[in-house]
Amino acid sequence: MSDAQKGPVFTEIVLEVFKLGGFLVSEGDRMGSEYGITSARWKILGALSLAGEPQTVPQIAGSMGLTRQAVQRLVDAMQKDNLLLFQDNPGHKRAKLISLSDLGKTVYSKLYEKQSGWAKTCSAGITQAELETTLSVLERISGAIER
Amino acid sequence: MSDAQKGPVFTEIVLEVFKLGGFLVSEGDRMGSEYGITSARWKILGALSLAGEPQTVPQIAGSMGLTRQAVQRLVDAMQKDNLLLFQDNPGHKRAKLISLSDLGKTVYSKLYEKQSGWAKTCSAGITQAELETTLSVLERISGAIER
């Protein structure tokens, strides 16, 4: 199999990632609208939930592939909406630790249930193996770029 | 294989698509900066090149998964920068036909060469079959959302 054939497929994947990203943002906004949540805010809730412990803004940014400035703005707005809690960081005067408030936890778990049903619908007709290959390939491409 | 296991993998794919999308935009901006081109403008050049014939704004938007308003803004700016040509549409007084100018064609072909080498590096260690599976899965997910 010649490497020359991989270029065009790779280009198509890039275009499809852009397209699908747009669709997913729209879909996430739609699902979250019931709780006053946008896709971007959902990402923050998810990052905090996955981490399992309070995180700083740069930590969240790193795990999500965003800049710290982008995360900071979201986090500030979400604290005002009582979705997040800021705690003083004993080891660092400026870098506050951020965690989910009770409201944030409640909203996230309700979104998680809603998203599970949607995920099942979207992945109908796609095998587990295909999904795992896709995830692996996307991760390897991300890793190769590694900005 | 239970469907219940597909949900978590699907969620990870969604997060990875967001992350990779951000990386690809950055990388595209970086590669295009030499020619004064951003990722968004590259997408427009690519859509016109792939179509092979002049397109209207809504046609470009449909093929790229963007809204016509987003495409309109880019196209207007790119015409001012002499990357695109507007032609009167014989069949429609308002919807002008848009095509690549000579400058647009030159820039796109240079970007294509640059991107080819980059694609080869990024896809090192990934088989053709894996890439094709990934593209197929992403397309099926896009199709399932089909906003």
Place this chain on the structure above:
DNA sequence: GGCGAATTGACAACATATTGACAACCTCGG
């Protein structure tokens, strides 16, 4: 031919994300 529905361009308001710059803070080596 004509009328209602859909398409299209234009404009506005907003959310998201980037880069750049600066000052405050922290860490670590000398």
Place this chain on the structure above:
DNA sequence: CCGAGGTTGTCAATATGTTGTCAATTCGCC
């Protein structure tokens, strides 16, 4: 202990994309 360099929060400018609205145009059906 202290200063250089990296980290963090903040602010600003810009780019990209969304939704919503309006008027002009086109299309399809009668």
